[in-house]
Amino acid sequence: MAELNILCAVAPDLRRQFFGVDPDLRGLGGVRLLDDPARLVAAGLAGIDVLITSWATPQLNARLIAEADALRLVMHTGASVKPIVSGALFDRGVQVSQAGQGMARSVAEVALTFTLMLLHQVPRFDRALRSGATWDQAEHAPPRHELAGCRVGVLGASRTGRAYLALVRALGADVAVSDPTLSAADAEALGVTLLGVDDLLHRSQIVALHAPVLRETRHLIGARELALMPDGGALVNTARSWLTDEAALLAELRSGRLSAGLDVFDIEPLPVDAELRSLPNVVLTPHQAAGTVEGRLRQGSIVLDEIERFRTGHPLEHEVTRKSLRWMG
Structure with missing residues (x-):
């Protein structure tokens, strides 16, 4: 089997998280290693068979791949390849794959964490005790609930959606x-029960x-939809702020x-004076749900496994086609 020429356009810190030392x-x-993916230029792709991309990679449009005479596979270390791929890649017959499956468990666990914290009013209790409230004041909170028997709705049976629903179902x-x-x-x-929104x-x-992030899912949850939720309900968003009218x-x-x-938020980084930061009924994380040690290593393993399948002529397990790109986040 011929040796592949691989360009790994992933920043050093992320590269270590994905592939180790x-x-x-x-x-x-x-x-060949490119420490700053944003500096990828057409000349740098000459003779490259496989390009490993990351979040900072520019779009691989016709101009950028003009000299990519050997390019046959773009392997993305993340999930959504929409900001990176272009029709020019597919026109050239370049295959595209991604490692989003490696992130599903990590994000699902954060969504589960949010779920449990909100059901048990942990954000309110934590904020009250940290703010100097008296014990009696801190004890007051809306009714708390257990996850067992709780009615949970999942909008989107994505990889992460399925990982999350498996976790909450396991807890009843x-x-x-x-x-x-x-x-x-x-x-x-x-x-699960299949329902309309x-x-x-x-x-x-x-x-x-x-x-996923689609034209149809822009502000999927707006004022009308939020009004349908029961009093005391909670919304968990570890996907994209695109889905909600913030x-x-x-x-x-x-x-x-x-x-x-x-x-996830409309403006990232979330401004220091954002009102969301001050509310007692909100728990926030800085778009880091996917960033576990284990998740990053899974992503790296998927990348290497896919390249091995490509090298040996086997079908890719996580290939993105022109058609499937339409339904990706």
Whole structure:
């Protein structure tokens, strides 16, 4: 089997997280390292068979791949390749794959953490005790609930959505899913109830967002949808802020009727004076749900496994086609 020429356009810190200290990539071929992916230029792709990309990689448009005379595979270390790929790649017959499956468990566990914290009013208790409230003052909170028997709604049966619903089902939650691509048979196999968006919102104590970023999902959850959620309900978003009307969500949170666990925001970094930071019914993380040690290593392993499949002529397990790109986040 011919040796591959591989360009690993991943910053050093991320590269170590994905592949460990040794960047030889299992001896899959001759490896060249580009420490600053944003500085990728057309000349740098000449003679390269496989390009490993990361979040900072510029779009691989016709101009950038003009000299990529040997390029046959773009292997993305993250999930969504939408900011990176272009029709020019597919026109040239270049295959594309990604390592998003490696992030699913990490993000699902953060969504589960948010779910448990919100059900048990942990953000309110923590904020009260840290702010200097008396013990008696800190004890006061809305009713608390257990996850067992709780009605949980999942919007989007993505990789992460499925990982999350498996976790909450294992702890006894009553789970419903809304996803236009999911069949009744799929839902039955997953052990969940298939509902429309409105019905799911109306019946769910917790609503977890795991839908892709599409034109149709822009502000999937707005003022009308939030109003359908029951008093005391909670929204969990570890996907994209694209899915929510942040102003409408802020209004509901400000009123205290709903609570939320958020890893993603319209403006990132989240401004220091953002009102979300001051609300007692919100738990926040800085878009780091996927960043576990184990998750990063899984991503790296998927990258190397896919390159090995490519090198040996086997089908890719995580290939992104022109058609499937339409449904990706």
